[in-house]
Amino acid sequence: MSNLTWPKGTYSLLMAHDGCPLGPWANGTRHHDTVDRFPDNEWSSGFENRTASSLFYNNLDLRFCSKIFEFEDGAMDWSQGAYCTFKRGDCPDNFEVGNFYVDDEFFFNANWFAGTLPDGEYRKKTRYYFCCRNDGAVNKPIFLPTQRPFLLMPMGPSCQVVAGMQAEMHWLKIDTMWKGWSMMTGKVPFSMMNNTARWTVYFCYYSAIQSQ
Numbered sequence: 001m002s003n004l005t006w007p008k009g010t011y012s013l014l015m016a017h018d019g020c021p022l023g024p025w026a027n028g029t030r031h032h033d034t035v036d037r038f039p040d041n042e043w044s045s046g047f048e049n050r051t052a053s054s055l056f057y058n059n060l061d062l063r064f065c066s067k068i069f070e071f072e073d074g075a076m077d078w079s080q081g082a083y084c085t086f087k088r089g090d091c092p093d094n095f096e097v098g099n100f101y102v103d104d105e106f107f108f109n110a111n112w113f114a115g116t117l118p119d120g121e122y123r124k125k126t127r128y129y130f131c132c133r134n135d136g137a138v139n140k141p142i143f144l145p146t147q148r149p150f151l152l153m154p155m156g157p158s159c160q161v162v163a164g165m166q167a168e169m170h171w172l173k174i175d176t177m178w179k180g181w182s183m184m185t186g187k188v189p190f191s192m193m194n195n196t197a198r199w200t201v202y203f204c205y206y207s208a209i210q211s212q
Helices: none
Strands: 011-014 025-033 059-067 082-087 096-102 112-115 120-122 126-134 150-154 165-175 183-186 191-193 198-208
Antiparallel strands (some): 011 059, 011 082, 025 112, 082 150, 096 183, 120 126, 191 198
16 A cells, blocks of 8 residues: 555645654644643553654643645545544535534643644634544444554544555643633544543554565
């Protein structure tokens, strides 16, 4: 699958530790000034070695890769399955839109952004848009390029199988400001919002299976 190109459309992925996929991708960063008082930001063990994003005591830098051209020679449609990307332009065919509103720090907020980002709102608060599909078996392989690691988001507690790739599930917990202000709408990736205003979203890290 190393000769495959990424499927048709424009979309964004959380940047893997090794950088963006090969081809016409742009990068960007969203800095979250999260809750300052007793913050509870956290991610799963080892995720710092899988993502280019950075987690601090009361801040979070999310780094993204965005595919900026809709068509490439030989590009196919996305396969049926159960997975999500971040939205960048119109969702590819057979994906549905959802969003999550992140209630960042209210007092002396220092949010910023740079570069090319997924569709969203990037002011004192943040809204991320997603493109998700749940129309196929999670254990039926889909086909994507295998040259570099990448991150998708699952629709449930299992990662979509990708041919030639091994998957690890990780999670990121963001401590938001006020209980009840952050919210999910529409079709969103596997995530949880608990009653203490903490949002946990799950990611699947894919790396090529090494031949014996």
